[in-house]
Amino acid sequence: MAARAVLFRSTGELIPLYALYALLFADHGMSSGQISLLFAIWSVTSFLLEVPSGAWADTVSRRALLTLSGVLLTGGFTLWTVVPSFPGFATGFVLWGISGALASGTFEALLYDELATRGESAAYPRILGYTRAGAEMAVVVAIVVATPLYLWGGYPFVGWSSVAMAALHSALAVSLPTAPKVVSAVDIDDLELEDEETARPGERARPTDAATTVPASAEPIASALRGCAAVLAAVAADRDPGASVHDSVSDFGGRAMGAGPDEGTTDVDDGAVVGVWAVHGGRVASQAAVGGSRAGAASRDAVDGRTVDAEVVSSRATSDVDVAQSRHVARPRPFARYLGMLTVGVREAVRVRAVRYGVLLEGLLLGMTAFDEYFALLADEAGVSTAVVPLLVGITVLGSLIGAVLAGRTEGISGRTMAAAVGVAGVLFLVGALIVGAASYRPAAVYLLTGLGFTAIGVSYGIVYNAGVVAGARLQAAIEGPARATVTSVSGLLGEMVALVVFAVAAAVTRWSSMSALLALFGVAMIALAACTPRWLPR
Known part of the structure; x- marks a missing residue:
């Protein structure tokens, strides 16, 4: 390289x-x-x-x-x-x-x-x-x-x-x-909407619920979303315990995913937390980057004089996904994805x-x-x-x-x-x-x-x-x-x-x-x- x-x-x-x-x-x-x-x-x-x-x-x-x-x-x-x-x-x-x-x-x-x-x-x-x-x-x-x-x-x-x-x-x-x-927040929202459409009428699908019935054709998408849920759990302590993954994802790119910054955190304005989703080599990787230091970290990355838990910053949950099977998912228009990425x-x-x-x-x-x-x-x-x-x-x-x-x-x-x-x-x-x-x-x-x-x-x-x-x-x-x-x-x-x-x-x-x-x-x-x-x- x-x-x-x-x-x-x-x-x-x-x-x-x-x-x-x-x-x-x-x-x-x-x-x-x-x-x-x-x-x-x-x-x-x-x-x-x-x-x-x-x-x-x-x-x-x-x-x-x-x-x-x-x-x-x-x-x-x-x-x-x-x-x-x-x-x-x-x-x-x-x-x-x-x-x-x-x-x-x-x-x-x-x-x-x-x-x-x-x-x-x-x-x-x-x-x-x-x-x-x-x-x-x-x-x-x-x-x-x-x-x-x-x-x-x-x-x-x-x-x-x-x-x-x-x-x-x-x-x-x-x-x-x-x-x-990188897959934008718009892509993730669309994946969740597709998952919701497969649920029983009148019932909102929860991507974090392992018991939710999902058609076999949509299983790779649900698996990817469960991977995201595993990572987002790392920041759940900053939110209402009952908050869903969908609530966290919908905050992406607009405002902080949390009620506010940790006490003493000065690195990231407004307690910003950014979720990162990437697709590479037929796998969907979920990674969360969190502003503010976390106690008990085994290793830490320096950011603006403060420290950020490397395990939280680089946590990953991966699941095998056949990209071809997910082609049925409605993708956002390229211009919408472009604007979303520009804004973020x-x-x-x-x-x-x-x-x-x-x-x-x-x-x-x-x-x-x-x-x-x-x-x-x-x-x-x-x-x-x-x-x-x-x-x-x-x-x-x-x-x-x-x-x-x-x-x-x-x-x-x-x-x-x-x-x-x-x-x-x-x-x-x-x-x-x-x-x-x-x-x-x-x-x-x-x-x-x-x-x-x-x-x-x-x-x-x-x-x-x-x-x-x-x-x-x-x-x-x-x-x-x-x-x-x-x-x-x-x-x-x-x-x-x-x-x-x-x-x-x-x-x-x-x-x-x-x-x-x-x-x-x-x-x-x-x-x-x-x-x-x-x-x-x-x-």
């Missing part, structure tokens, strides 16, 4: 155009304002589709969405190569934006759920770090290769090489596993405190790194040759690669430690940008100064990238509902919003100031974010 995931992510970044597309735009007559507008089109497209596509990934095949994402990416780079003009660049960015929205959250959710199915969820931070490190290594290779490709065949050759790699990335998406498909995911992202803070931190760290789109322009402003620009940008990518590789080692750091690291990164970024800016006034030392400046920026970028990976891993661990891709996409949405602000600020600042001053300003923003990190990093 790890090898396939790394290979998939790596080929998606092995795109030589990444090192040169800002210069491609400039060399085809685009001004700094137009380039920022292109970046904004890209970001707005992702912004509009980020959360909706996440809910889609929780409703349909995630592997199919990742394949479609690769196809759209291939089409975008083809347009850039065939129609190198503002309309062609803008349309290519729209396709790239849709592609990114489809992949954002989808891959992380697929990876986490697949590992959880294998009982290896603890390996998620390490494998996520490997996939991002592989992606960054691919970027380094692409950047290094971009220089000879450009010298050999110019932008067209770089473009077609990028199209070929994007097509390979699309093909590799088919090899990814199909993680367990957004509510968890907003109402569960640990998840909410994790979304904020990862989104800000992700969005702030949009400044990397201006690294090539910063190097060009300093006066280095076009052939050297990819090498300077490669220093920053090397920094992010190291940061990603170390994510498995730094996954357990405290919020204060991360805050100090992000603060140092802000200072290094600010100083590095100013050094590169000074290189334009000293032509004799331009390569020395740009090398020093980009090295400082690269170290800074690596620290921020590592913080982003750790924050993302902590967020995945904090998510307990079924709409994992949707919640992750809320973080991506915030990242796109921050990226839009970055592009807007860049368009305004570069009208009256230099690119180095713009990036120095982003260094100050990093220092400000460091102050919020101790509170926002999920524990």
Whole structure:
């Protein structure tokens, strides 16, 4: 699984155009304002589709969405190569934006759920770090290769090489596993309604009642519901003793399944309890995730500084179910399932405190790194040759690669430690940008100064990238509902919003100031974010 995931992510970044597309735009007559507008089109497209596509990934095949994402990416780079003009660049960015929205959250959710199915969820931070490190290594290779490709065949050759790699990335998406498909609360309600229809007229069927007469054709459904009842019994103490499983299930995705939070619980707002139902490999698994600590736990998972009974969080009751036999059950319309999953995911992202803070931190760290789109322009402003620009940008990518590789080692750091690291990164970024800016006034030392400046920026970028990976891993661990891709996409949405602000600020600042001053300003923003990190990093 790890090898396939790394290979998939790596080929998606092995795109030589990444090192040169800002210069491609400039060399085809685009001004700094137009380039920022292109970046904004890209970001707005992702912004509009980020959360909706996440809910889609929780409703349909995630592997199919990742394949479609690769196809759209291939089409975008083809347009850039065939129609190198503002309309062609803008349309290519729209396709790239849709592609990114489809992949954002989808891959992380697929990876986490697949590992959880294998009982290896603890390996998620390490494998996520490997996939991002592989992606960054691919970027380094692409950047290094971009220089000879450009010298050999110019932008067209770089473009077609990028199209070929994007097509390979699309093909590799088919090899990814199909993680367990989550069944929404609407599905469970429909299953119960079907069970009720088979009962005697005028008598309400109770899915928890083993004595209820159920037709043989509906036995698999009843068996699955009895499995759900076994898990929901773990939270029965929080409800009226006479409450039925149906009452608990009907609360799913809307309000807490319980009279209120346990005394002293501060992790989950409004005593939220989320039930998770998943179908995988012809079996129906029932899993309940409960906010708040439970006494007597043999093992505990940390959530926002509190503890949650791992036996309650991960309790499972499984029963063999022939999926073909349950096809007679009326399934909810796809749009209704989609809306249900969208609602559940957004509510968890907003109402569960640990998840909410994790979304904020990862989104800000992700969005702030949009400044990397201006690294090539910063190097060009300093006066280095076009052939050297990819090498300077490669220093920053090397920094992010190291940061990603170390994510498995730094996954357990405290919020204060991360805050100090992000603060140092802000200072290094600010100083590095100013050094590169000074290189334009000293032509004799331009390569020395740009090398020093980009090295400082690269170290800074690596620290921020590592913080982003750790924050993302902590967020995945904090998510307990079924709409994992949707919640992750809320973080991506915030990242796109921050990226839009970055592009807007860049368009305004570069009208009256230099690119180095713009990036120095982003260094100050990093220092400000460091102050919020101790509170926002999920524990």
